[in-house]
Amino acid sequence: MTEELMLAGCLTxxxxxxxxxxxxxxxxxxxxxxRFAKSREDAExxxxxxxxxxxxxIHQYRNEGVLEGxxxxxIVHTCIxxxxxxxxxxxxxxxxxxxxxxxxxxxxxxxxxAKQVVECIRTLPIGYRTVLNLYxxxxxxxxxxxDMLDIEESTSRSQxxxxxxxxxxxxxKKNIILNPRKTMNLAVAVK
Amino acid sequence: MxxxxxxxxEQMLQDQTKTFHITPSSxxxxxxxxxxxxxxxxxxxxxxxxxxxxxxxxxxxxxNPVLVAQSARIIKDGIKHLPASISKQFxxxxx
Numbered sequence: 001m002t003e004e005l006m007l008a009g010c011l012t013x014x015x016x017x018x019x020x021x022x023x024x025x026x027x028x029x030x031x032x033x034x035r036f037a038k039s040r041e042d043a044e045x046x047x048x049x050x051x052x053x054x055x056x057x058i059h060q061y062r063n064e065g066v067l068e069g070x071x072x073x074x075i076v077h078t079c080i081x082x083x084x085x086x087x088x089x090x091x092x093x094x095x096x097x098x099x100x101x102x103x104x105x106x107x108x109x110x111x112x113x114a115k116q117v118v119e120c121i122r123t124l125p126i127g128y129r130t131v132l133n134l135y136x137x138x139x140x141x142x143x144x145x146x147d148m149l150d151i152e153e154s155t156s157r158s159q160x161x162x163x164x165x166x167x168x169x170x171x172x173k174k175n176i177i178l179n180p181r182k183t184m185n186l187a188v189a190v191k
Numbered sequence: 192m193x194x195x196x197x198x199x200x201e202q203m204l205q206d207q208t209k210t211f212h213i214t215p216s217s218x219x220x221x222x223x224x225x226x227x228x229x230x231x232x233x234x235x236x237x238x239x240x241x242x243x244x245x246x247x248x249x250x251x252x253x254x255n256p257v258l259v260a261q262s263a264r265i266i267k268d269g270i271k272h273l274p275a276s277i278s279k280q281f282x283x284x285x286x
Contacts, residue, residue: 015224022220027212034213044219051223117207136201137208168200177203 003067010058018055025068026051029075035121035133036079050078076138080130080148087126113176120170128163135160 001009001020009017030047037043054074061070121129130149134140135156142160146153171177 013227015227018224018227019220022223026215026219030213030215031208031211034211035208040213043213044215047215048219048223048226052226055223055227114207114211117204118211121204132204136204164200171200177200 007058007061007067010055013055021054022051025071028068029071031118032072032075033079035118035137036076036083036130038126042082046079046082047075049082050075053078072138076134077148080134083126083130084149116174116176117171120167120174120176123170124163124166128159128166131156131159132163132167136164 001017006017006021006024010021026047029050030043033043033046033050034040037046054071057074061067121132124132131145134145134148135142140148142153142156145151145156149156168177168179172179
C-alpha cells in the first residue's frame with residue numbers, strides 16, 4: 001500500500017490502512033521508544049499510546065515534510081509526556097553516582113553495534129538519557145528540550161555534557177569508538 | 192537540526208540508532224485497534240441503538256395503545272404540576 005493510500009485510509013478510520021501504517025513504522029518507532037523507556041514493556045506502552053494519538057490526530061498532518069518525521073515527532077512527545085508523569089527532569093543526578101556508571105558485560109549484549117550503543121544509552125540515568133536522546137539523536141535544540149521537559153536551558157546543556165562524557169567512556173571501553181580526548185591530544189600534537 | 196549536531200559522537204549516535212528496530216509483540220496491534228474510534232464500529236453502535244429503541248417502542252405502541260395513552264396522560268398531568276416556567280418548555284401554550 002502506498003503512503004498516500006495509507007494516509008487517505010487512516011483519515012477515514014479504515015482499519016486496513018491503519019494496520020498497514022502500523023506495520024510499516026512500528027518496529028522503527030519501538031526502537032525510538034526503547035531508548036527513552038526503562039523496560040521493553042514500558043516501550044511497548046509508549047508505542048501503543050503514541051499510535052493511538054497518531055490515528056486520532058492524523059488529520060493534523062499537513063503533508064509538509066515526510067510522514068515518518070511527523071510520526072516520530074508524535075511518538076517522541078508521547079514518550080516525554082509519559083516520562084514527565086513520573087519524573088522531574090530538573091532533578092540533577094549526583095555526579096559521583098553518574099561517574100560510577102559503566103557498561104557491564106551483562107547489560108550490553110555484544111551482538112550488533114547499534115544494539116550495544118542503544119543499551120549504553122539506556123544505562124544512563126533518566127534525565128541524562130532523555131536529554132541525550134532529544135539533543136544528539138532527535139535533533140532538538142536545548143531551548144526546545146527545556147520547554148518540553150520544564151527545565152532551564154542551562155540544565156539541559158549541563159545534563160547533555162555529562163551524559164555525553166559518560167557515554168563516551170562507555171563506548172571507548174566497549175571499543176565502539178576511539179577515545180575522543182586522546183584523539184584530540186594527538187591532533188594537537190601533530191599540529 | 193542544529194549544525195552543532197553534525198560532529199563526532201552525535202553523528203555516530205544518529206547513524207547507529209537509525210538502524211535500531213524492534214519488532215513489537217504479536218498482540219500490540221490488537222491492543223491499539225481496540226482503543227481506536229473506528230468508523231465501522233460507530234455505525235454499528237448507532238444501528239444497534241436504533242434497532243433496540245424500535246424493538247422496545249414498537250410493540251408497546253402497536254400492541255397496547257391504551258397503555259401508551261394512559262402513560263402519556265400521567266406524564267402530562269405530572270408536567271402540569273411543575274412550576275410554570277419549567278412546564279412551559281414541555282407543554283408550550285397549554286399552561
